[in-house]
Amino acid sequence: MASTEPRTDAVVNDAAVKDRNDLAGLEAGLDALETVQSNRASFRQTFTQKILPPIVAVALVLVVWQALITFKVVDDPTKLPSPGDVWGEVEDAWLQGTLLGYIWTSVSRGLLGFLLALAIGTPLGLLVARVRFVRAAIGPILSGLQSLPSVAWVPPAVIWLGLNDSMMYAVILLGAVPSIANGLVSGVDQVPPLFLRAGRTLGATGLRGTWHIVMPAALPGYLAGLKQGWAFSWRSLMAAEIIASSPELGVGLGQLLENGRNTSSMSMVFLAILLILIVGIAIDLLIFSPLERSVLRSRGLLVKS
Amino acid sequence: MATTFAKAADGTQATTEYAARIEHVSKSFAGPAGQQLVLDDITLDVAPGEFVTLLGASGCGKSTLLNLVAGLDAPSAGSITTGGRPALMFQEHALFPWLTAGKNIELALKLRGVPKNERRGRAEELLELVRLKGAYGKRVHELSGGMRQRVALARALAQDSKLLLMDEPFAALDAITRDVLHDELTRIWRETNLSVLFVTHNVREAVRLAQRVVLLSSRPGRVAREWRVDIPQPRRIEDSAVAELSVEITEELRGEIRRHGQH
Numbered sequence: 001m002a003s004t005e006p007r008t009d010a011v012v013n014d015a016a017v018k019d020r021n022d023l024a025g026l027e028a029g030l031d032a033l034e035t036v037q038s039n040r041a042s043f044r045q046t047f048t049q050k051i052l053p054p055i056v057a058v059a060l061v062l063v064v065w066q067a068l069i070t071f072k073v074v075d076d077p078t079k080l081p082s083p084g085d086v087w088g089e090v091e092d093a094w095l096q097g098t099l100l101g102y103i104w105t106s107v108s109r110g111l112l113g114f115l116l117a118l119a120i121g122t123p124l125g126l127l128v129a130r131v132r133f134v135r136a137a138i139g140p141i142l143s144g145l146q147s148l149p150s151v152a153w154v155p156p157a158v159i160w161l162g163l164n165d166s167m168m169y170a171v172i173l174l175g176a177v178p179s180i181a182n183g184l185v186s187g188v189d190q191v192p193p194l195f196l197r198a199g200r201t202l203g204a205t206g207l208r209g210t211w212h213i214v215m216p217a218a219l220p221g222y223l224a225g226l227k228q229g230w231a232f233s234w235r236s237l238m239a240a241e242i243i244a245s246s247p248e249l250g251v252g253l254g255q256l257l258e259n260g261r262n263t264s265s266m267s268m269v270f271l272a273i274l275l276i277l278i279v280g281i282a283i284d285l286l287i288f289s290p291l292e293r294s295v296l297r298s299r300g301l302l303v304k305s
Numbered sequence: 306m307a308t309t310f311a312k313a314a315d316g317t318q319a320t321t322e323y324a325a326r327i328e329h330v331s332k333s334f335a336g337p338a339g340q341q342l343v344l345d346d347i348t349l350d351v352a353p354g355e356f357v358t359l360l361g362a363s364g365c366g367k368s369t370l371l372n373l374v375a376g377l378d379a380p381s382a383g384s385i386t387t388g389g390r391p392a393l394m395f396q397e398h399a400l401f402p403w404l405t406a407g408k409n410i411e412l413a414l415k416l417r418g419v420p421k422n423e424r425r426g427r428a429e430e431l432l433e434l435v436r437l438k439g440a441y442g443k444r445v446h447e448l449s450g451g452m453r454q455r456v457a458l459a460r461a462l463a464q465d466s467k468l469l470l471m472d473e474p475f476a477a478l479d480a481i482t483r484d485v486l487h488d489e490l491t492r493i494w495r496e497t498n499l500s501v502l503f504v505t506h507n508v509r510e511a512v513r514l515a516q517r518v519v520l521l522s523s524r525p526g527r528v529a530r531e532w533r534v535d536i537p538q539p540r541r542i543e544d545s546a547v548a549e550l551s552v553e554i555t556e557e558l559r560g561e562i563r564r565h566g567q568h
Contacts, residue, residue: 024436201464202417216404219403298444
């Protein structure tokens, strides 16, 4: 059919050189005109828009709380302790050197359990997402398990494993693994087909496709799953600690709450609830949120921080 | 019945007289009304170094044909032979947003088996070829539409394929940028010994770029007519010779479209 034409002759070549120079300038101009500058917010902006509002909210809650006591709306310290009582409880625990112990017992358990859940949930999610038979077989069960409150696993776990740390980890795993796996599955499902086609034309098929294309493309969904997985780990652990207490288990935040109830010390109960809340928020704020934001920002999915 | 990537060792390339050989290719998909024939007995060769545009209205199966040549799908009948895995560029840039512009190119090099210590330098060279010298560390979202398509072109070139398939790669760009990228593509094609199979529904674009324009009819897609374009490069889309031929081809294309309104 068609033969190859000679592409260069002297006349065209000269014109081409000139043309090329013009084109380079034109292109540089276009690039400069169309490139958007993204600048990050200043500290002042971050402070007034991000840091100040939650501080105001917390202060407001404290004011209302103190007002309830001061104006004797609730006049029963066994029902509602004053903020000062709870602070006294914090000071006592700190002076006795037990405060950090309570926190560390629970946090170390929670994080270790979460890491185990991560190690199990990730390959499981990948299998469910990529292998059709596995998805049909256990996909629905996995999403169903998410709606099962993990506190339901505490009684069987105690019967099977006894009152020890492995029982705690079992409850954490049963709560967090489905979240992590499901997050990865939905992340993989949301990978634009265009990326997969582009990957295949570049030669990324099979395991190489999974590693170079599917996993990084699914990362935002996976991170959302991890975040939820941590929330589930923490909640499962607290349920387990409140229900199953034993001297060998040491005193974590869940036991602290249960001890408060047993000794009718409402300020101790409040302390425990506050610490559980603060740890949950802190882990999210210090680990998961920055991770998620940096991933989204690098992909241009976070327009303004 | 399949797409074959001839595994020719380097050096034997000179003996092949085509970059892609499409022989009696048909493709049908299962539709609501039974099997639907999309491509009917297409035969088309692309010579080494040749620039061919595939032109057609909606439903002519031009993108389907490109997918078959790329090996993303298998033909229902007939055979396609290419000298190695073709590179493919899409209408959307299809760059991976988790990688920088440079790393996108390096991934293509890596998947082709280029050793690690050569990748960075090669990626910089390719960026320079598409005149994006400083863009190595830029994220995809920091680039304009035209820059993204140039990085996508550089990534396609990184595959070091003899054949570049382009599926309406400039359709989503504004007219000014598209013009510039036409010039750019022509320049790069002339500087390399690349064969290009370029799909478009834009008649002037087809004439502006190609040595040969192939018009496909719609539903099912068949080769309706071919034109050789002997206007010397570099052309401009405003050239009177380009306009003249475009008028002729547009008439033919409209005739093809009218046939579908008659029953």
